[in-house]
Amino acid sequence: MNVSQGSSDLRALRLSREMPAQTSSGYGMLLVVLLTILAIGGGLAVTASGARLLGVLIMGGSLLIGLFVACGFYFLQPNQAAAILLFGDYRGTDRTTGLRWCLPWLTRTKISTRVHNVTSDRLKVNDLRGNPIEIASNVVFRVTDTAQALYDVDDYNKFVFVQIESAVRAIGARYPYDDIEHQETTLRGNADVVSEELKVELQDRVAVAGITIDECRLTHLAYAQEIAQAMLRRQQAEAVIAARQKLVTGAVTMVESALQMLSEKQVVELDDERRAAMVSNLMVVLCSERDTQPVVNTGTLYQ
Known part of the structure; x- marks a missing residue:
């Protein structure tokens, strides 16, 4: 595979971009449902008066309209979005909270845009000097592009967790654990610098999933048990x-x-x-x- 073909395949994986969906407020359609209920009651009255055929038609039509409208209702909580699909084709994302309505044949996939907090497992990594250390990180992230999060990766939560582990390993191997002379950046002595670089490293890795990294902090840093006493x-x-x-x-x-x-x-x-x-x-x-x-x-x- 040549370079141009590889870049083309990479662009194909990043075609999804969030755009606003054409949906409407559900309160107006809720009024339509109430009118259909009244129409069904009127049909019953017409049937009771002797015009059975007309009454059946009124009730049947009202019932079909009510079911059609009722199938399009959905609601969104604050910091929640719904991706709209038309037979598998992405048609936009609705971020408006409250009772919403769209055509019943449109598929709605809800996704949380709230802040997520993830703490990685303790990983054993060799630092810049080859010493085995244990390191873990806490990452705060959120979904900013719902289309990428849903359709450019299989499971964005698992994807982010794996990328956190990969980024922590990369940063842990980039610096020494400690330097008594304080002549270079170290994991223990320059936690703020290391955390900021971890944030940049992780942001580059999860950008394909429409994720924004808000904060990264090292939560655990120590020499591995087998060399802890010697170190x-x-x-x-x-x-x-x-x-x-x-x-x-x-x-x-x-x-x-x-x-x-x-x-x-x-x-x-x-x-x-x-x-x-x-x-x-x-x-x-x-x-x-x-x-x-x-x-x-x-x-x-x-x-």
Whole structure:
């Protein structure tokens, strides 16, 4: 199959587009039904007066008209629509709420345009670094094109659920779970960015079904059980290393500032050996995990 034929087949799957249906309010036709009931009563009166044939004709005609009109009634609730078909040919969608009426040979298929809320199952996915993670998402969507939702996909609810799973897997494999240095976008640290990209990804996938995605949010994100303990230890080690780096950087800055102030104010003259000893002592005090015990030197440094 060449490219032009494939694109033609794809366009054939997207021919359905919602358009307004030619229907009418049912309250006017309800008046017609009431008139037919009165006509049937009049026919009974005519039959009782002796004109049986005329009475039968009046009652029969009124009954047929009443049945014809009654078969065309349907009603729509708020945020509900009805797709109208004429022998399988799509004739439009009625979104007007209340009692409605159309010709009896037109088929009405109701569809909800209310907001739907779906939470996907917990999926096991390998993130960008190959680590197995568990991820789930909550998606809020609604039908905006009833013709596409009904006639371009077999079952739009199942279609959306499958596409949610596919999109979540794609996004989960696109980013790492975590980055202790915060130099790249991660699933755990940039939930808003990931959720927005998931929304865009999913919208592209469900556009063929006439669905609009209103919101996507990650509801579950964790390492898979088989590596959870190992990854926790790695996170703890990375956190300790990062903390140590900041501690050393701060200590070096403080020591440099102390030496500079002592030199500028001429508090004490330090040669290289005493300067090195002072730096060593300050670094021990500032970087130690435990409280240091002072040692008073009553002699000189060179003894």
